Amino acid sequence: MSSPILGVEDIIKSFEKLNPLEHEMINYWHYFRFNENPVIALYIPRIHMYNEVSPFDYEYLFRIVSVIKTLNSLRLRIGNPPIDVYLSTRLALLPEKFHSKLPCLVLEPTNYNFSVVHKGEALIKAMLKLKFPFISSNLWDQELLLDTIQKVIWGTISLQHKYYPVSRGQDIIVRDIFLLGAPVFSLKELQIENDYIHLSFKVVFPPEITENHLIEKFLENIENTYYDLSSIETNIIVDAARVIPDKKIHVIAEEAFREIYLREPEYEWFPFPTVFNVLSKNNKEILAIGPHSHINLTKKEEINISEIEEDKDLDKFVQFISRLILKLV
């Protein structure tokens, strides 16, 4: 059964008037369904986790506008386009019944790179114990404690490399070229309890890496401190994903890309897990691509749809998705 195509303004209005609960209910997974025999499923994951739409969602709305324009354009040419569209598919909330078996295009900010590898995500929890009795009223002990915590946290989070400019202070775009392939830690929890420090880090990790490697990376940073490791555990939240791009959707997406952008597509990894990681477990006909970069999600003072519609990149991206879909139909 077909649904009417929503306009861009409708989408924005529905975002704006929703409270968090309604947002999840109304913006439910199968947002559009145009045909009983669809040939492709488009997923549009939202990167930010706020419930209401915000100026940070500019690029997310850009992707939505791209799809709406694609649907409108295809409807004029071939009638109701045989496409399923899934909006705002947050990774943790995607029910299995919405894991499409169709060829899938995940639209996300890959900076127009083709992405078939997505990093995974894990949680590392560690408890450190002071090597000697700690006297909280002693200023020197306090200073040692702070020095150690700082060393452990900075050592874990901030990367150094003998050749590549990955360290803090370097240009973020240049750092990102290398960090896309590195395990990247971020501090999630810090608690000091008498002689113990409880630390937890979220880590996005590349494929081909073991839990032991992640632990070793962390342990390097407590060597030569006043703390011993008391316990450590890792919990893989999402595995890294990899699909070999040899399926029909990859071949025709490459063709469509060459035709519209007049250059060879380039493959690059996506730096954190998205709906791609879940879908690709059982569906290898999948590709992620989209405008904007994950490190440059445009923050606008306010969202102005006409600005999105006038964006010079929009038409080309619409042409690309349309060409790809027409080749599939």
Place this chain on the structure above:
Amino acid sequence: MFLTTVKEPIRAGNILVMPFWKSREPKIIINEVEAVPENVVKYDARVDIKDPGSRKRCFLVEHVLGPLRLVGITNALVVGVDRKWNFLRPEHRFAYSIGLGPEVVVGEEDGRQRPALSDLVDKLGELIVKIECEVYKSVSEEVYYENVDPFGYKGRIILKPLKPGEGIVLNVTLSENSIDNVLINQEGLKDKSLLKQILRAQTPFLIGINTKEALLHAIGDVTADIVGLGGLTDVEIIAELNFFYHALTVGAIKKSRFVKKVGVCRIE
């Protein structure tokens, strides 16, 4: 000039260079992909080639083509030998994405031209052999090519035909540094001290474009993209480079038309 190849396989860092006799012009084949302008699929921060038939791709080929020609090797079969992933490198991530192995990335991880060959410079006479095939290949007419890179820097290349035996004459400018009249002939780069420095020079993408070392590295890259891909024996190159200069150098050689003459040649 006469074509040359290696007497026997040489390991040079992460590549193995092997003899190649079956060509009547300068030719390097890397991982079974011919290094020719029409096979180049990426040329901005690096140069990648791809075989249109097998669709096999090789990454960072400029750090093979330039060094080989600079030491005086015109013809060779080359294979990458890296077996370990380094995912901090974008080329490794690309190769992994499309199901290839680390060996398809033939540039070194530190971004230097080919340091392992600099150790062999003093005994090149023992390693390289002349092929009984005399070849002349140049541009058929003067080529002018210019572009503006993504940072807004303008660059330009002029290629001028030279007569047989005049060799390759390089004039390269990168940012505030320049070098003129660098001569490359059948024996490679004449100035062996300069040759060693070039082979050890690191890429401007890691050290910036304003240093002498960046210029030395760029000499290797210009040699790779114009002389290596073009298979040229005699040409004058005037290169005023910008930052993403492979777009400039490969753009120039893709635009070029060539003149080729084969003299005495025992290759069928």
